[in-house]
Amino acid sequence: MNRIDQKFQALRHQGVQAFMPYLCAGDPNPELTSKLLLTLEAAGADLIELGVPFSDPIADGPTVQRASERALTHHISLQQILEMVTNLRTQTDIPIALMSYYNPIFRMGEAAFCKAAQAAGVDGVIVPDLPPEQAQPLLEVAPKYNLATIFLVAPTSPPERMQLIASVSTGFIYCVSVTGVTGARAMLSDEIAPMITELRKHTDKPISVGFGVSTPDQAAQIAQIADGVIVGSAIVDVIEENMNDEAGLLAAVKQFASDLAAGVKA
Numbered sequence: 001m002n003r004i005d006q007k008f009q010a011l012r013h014q015g016v017q018a019f020m021p022y023l024c025a026g027d028p029n030p031e032l033t034s035k036l037l038l039t040l041e042a043a044g045a046d047l048i049e050l051g052v053p054f055s056d057p058i059a060d061g062p063t064v065q066r067a068s069e070r071a072l073t074h075h076i077s078l079q080q081i082l083e084m085v086t087n088l089r090t091q092t093d094i095p096i097a098l099m100s101y102y103n104p105i106f107r108m109g110e111a112a113f114c115k116a117a118q119a120a121g122v123d124g125v126i127v128p129d130l131p132p133e134q135a136q137p138l139l140e141v142a143p144k145y146n147l148a149t150i151f152l153v154a155p156t157s158p159p160e161r162m163q164l165i166a167s168v169s170t171g172f173i174y175c176v177s178v179t180g181v182t183g184a185r186a187m188l189s190d191e192i193a194p195m196i197t198e199l200r201k202h203t204d205k206p207i208s209v210g211f212g213v214s215t216p217d218q219a220a221q222i223a224q225i226a227d228g229v230i231v232g233s234a235i236v237d238v239i240e241e242n243m244n245d246e247a248g249l250l251a252a253v254k255q256f257a258s259d260l261a262a263g264v265k266a
Contacts, residue, residue, distance in 0.1 A: 002146045003095035003123045004171040007046055008206040008227060017223040019044055019264040020208060021257055022099065022232030024051040024064060025081045026071030028243035034088055035246075036239070036253060041094050043254045044261025049126065049210075049230060050085070052078055052100035058129060063233040066240065078104040078113075082120040089121035097124035097150060097171065110137045114145040124148030124171040132168045139168055150174050153199055155191040166203035172228060173199065175209045196225050216263030223264045231260055 001009070011018050021040045025033050037048055051064070053071035060068070078100065085096060098117065105113045105127065117125065125147060130138070132151055142149050148171025153162055155176070166173060177192050196207055209222045210230030222229045238256050242249035 002148060002171070003093065004047065004097065004148050007095050008172060011046065012227070016265050017226065018046040018206070018208065018228035019219070019261045020047040020049055020210075020228050020230045021045050021235050021260070022049040022051060022064075022210075022230060024053055024067035024071055024236065025084060026053055026074050026076035027067040027236070028070055028239060028249075030071075030074055030076055030080065030084065032246065032249070034084060035250060037088060037094075038092060039250050039254050040235075040257050041092055043257035044265070045094065045257065047095040047097065047228070049097050049099050049232070050081070051232075052081055052098055052104055054101040054104065056101070058101075061233060063236050063240070067236045078108060079116075082116050082122070085120040085122055095123045096121065097126055097148065098122055099126040099128070102127050102130045105138070111141045114138075114141045114147050117147055118145035122147065124150050126150045126152070126174060128152060132164055135168065143170075148172075152176050153195065155195050157195075159198055159202070162199050163202040166199065166205060169203075169205060172206035172208050173203065174230070175199065175207055175226065177209050177211045177213065177222075192222070193225055216259045219260050219263035220266045223266070229260075229264045234260075
């Protein structure tokens with residue numbers, strides 16, 4: 001088992017759910033990303049989703065798009081992000097899953113990427129624009145490097161597709177709470193519970209829900225029906241609001257993440 005498997009197994013034994021915040025690597029600058037990640041862990045994060053900025057983030061809404069744009073002004077690359085994880089591994093053992101669009105991985109080569117990711121200390125990869133039918137090159141090599149392959153289920157996914165996604169996903173399955181892009185939302189969709197109920201008919205693997213979860217109350221609602229709660233845009237909003245004041249930024253992110261973690265564990 002890698003760190004993701006170990007974490008979900010430990011949390012299941014404890015009878016609590018996972019809190020998994022998202023960070024865009026390089027936002028607001030590469031130096032702060034590591035500090036933010038460690039701050040999130042101190043605030044109660046169980047796993048981290050670390051985004052690889054991309055020029056055409058088709059699954060992301062305006063908040064994460066702006067984060068990617070800010071990160072790319074620093075010319076941050078996939079290789080630099082892997083080096084960042086390498087350095088972080090001297091300070092933390094928290095599970096880290098990279099969220100990357102397929103192009104950076106394809107350019108590096110699946111085998112080279114998986115080898116470098118394992119060496120850096122990455123535990124899993126989420127590729128939102130790579131459907132399982134086209135993921136065979138990655139699926140063939142990732143297990144050799146103990147790298148979890150995490151695929152996305154949407155409210156529109158029919159049962160047979162859920163079964164396919166569940167069969168190729170390792171680590172956990174990422175349930176998209178709404179049809180659309182990432183972004184904080186005032187209310188949770190009523191499609192989430194039926195989607196998870198159907199998915200559980202096909203797998204006993206951990207199920208985490210993201211896209212739109214933005215308050216402690218919403219996190220608590222998701223934690224009642226899923227194994228993990230992913231929060232991205234709401235945290236990026238806090239970063240954006242405080243990015244000109246490092247101390248204030250870290251304090252604000254820690255407070256907000258602590259409240260979210262408390263909601264998940266309630």
